[in-house]
Amino acid sequence: MNEKQKQNNFEDLKQLLKLKRHEIPPPGYFNNFSGQVVSRIRAGEAGGARTFMERLEVEAPWAVSFLRIFETRPGVIGAFATSVCLLLVSVVVFSERADKAAKAQLAISEATAPVGSPMASMTSPTFVAASDSTGIVASTNPVTSLQPVATLFGQPGSSSLFQQANFAPASH
Amino acid sequence: MLEGDLVKRARKGDLDAYDELVKRYQERIYATVYHMTSNHEDANDIAQEAFIKAFQALKSFRGGSSFYTWLYRIAVNKTINFLKQRRNKNHFSLNDLDFNAEHDPDLVALISDKTPHREIGLSELQKKLNEALMQLSEPHRMVVVLHDVQGQSHEEIAEIMDCNIGTVRSRLFYARQQLQGYLAEYAKPA
Numbered sequence: 001m002n003e004k005q006k007q008n009n010f011e012d013l014k015q016l017l018k019l020k021r022h023e024i025p026p027p028g029y030f031n032n033f034s035g036q037v038v039s040r041i042r043a044g045e046a047g048g049a050r051t052f053m054e055r056l057e058v059e060a061p062w063a064v065s066f067l068r069i070f071e072t073r074p075g076v077i078g079a080f081a082t083s084v085c086l087l088l089v090s091v092v093v094f095s096e097r098a099d100k101a102a103k104a105q106l107a108i109s110e111a112t113a114p115v116g117s118p119m120a121s122m123t124s125p126t127f128v129a130a131s132d133s134t135g136i137v138a139s140t141n142p143v144t145s146l147q148p149v150a151t152l153f154g155q156p157g158s159s160s161l162f163q164q165a166n167f168a169p170a171s172h
Numbered sequence: 173m174l175e176g177d178l179v180k181r182a183r184k185g186d187l188d189a190y191d192e193l194v195k196r197y198q199e200r201i202y203a204t205v206y207h208m209t210s211n212h213e214d215a216n217d218i219a220q221e222a223f224i225k226a227f228q229a230l231k232s233f234r235g236g237s238s239f240y241t242w243l244y245r246i247a248v249n250k251t252i253n254f255l256k257q258r259r260n261k262n263h264f265s266l267n268d269l270d271f272n273a274e275h276d277p278d279l280v281a282l283i284s285d286k287t288p289h290r291e292i293g294l295s296e297l298q299k300k301l302n303e304a305l306m307q308l309s310e311p312h313r314m315v316v317v318l319h320d321v322q323g324q325s326h327e328e329i330a331e332i333m334d335c336n337i338g339t340v341r342s343r344l345f346y347a348r349q350q351l352q353g354y355l356a357e358y359a360k361p362a
Contacts (some may be wrong), residue, residue: 010348015278016358017320019298020207022273023266034194037223038187068253
């Protein structure tokens, strides 16, 4: 079927659609229309700041369209929430797997590295923890020394600036 | 006064100038929304809101297209958003047909020649036509309304609906086919 035949097929339909042009609003309807629009604009200006949604509609219509998807299709809300949950779970699972893989790789490299190699001379966290004389198990090298410090200014009696307090009554 | 001057004044907050712009386009904007919704009250609300939004957004109007096209785009988007929210809740509030409808030779001929029930009145035909239109998707209905009812060109529709001319043509063809199916009794192929 060529284009002309296709067009001819719609002639009746086009004539029928002309009926729509004869549908007119009540008499005098347009006499007040612009006045109502201007009044509503004035009322809006007098009413002060627009709402957040009104401002969003003007400044970011794409965001409003996005939000309206949720309003019109409730199924999309569920799908969106499910996908967010799945994403979170997969991130957690992936990070745990990555952690285990890194530990396993470290253990393998320690086991296979020859003695004296730079790799072997590296102290692993477990080695540090085992060799800690205080018995405190730390998975990483301690940031501060765990050795007990007797006083803030060093060992008692090691400085001549300090004297031990003596509360015994003086013998005169 | 030229449209450009009115737009400039309206951008500065001149409501008299904007009132003039509203008067120029109110009938076309209202008609488009009305034919899309088949409801006078809804069309009134949406058309007013479209003009109000256009005034608020005038500062963002860069003049890349004509004010008329830009305004149409706002009205079309508002209408489509409204219809999406109101999906499956159609309630007609049809406007009356004007006096000329009864004397339109095309319509008179159509009724007398094509309809199997010759006694069908224009009002019933109007109802059938609106029901058929409401069965189309919003973009397809919009193309039919803008082209076959309002007489806009393919290029204008493409600009208003922010799509290419090929899309407009294919939507129009598909929509007409659908309508012909719904209105088979009244609009048979030649």
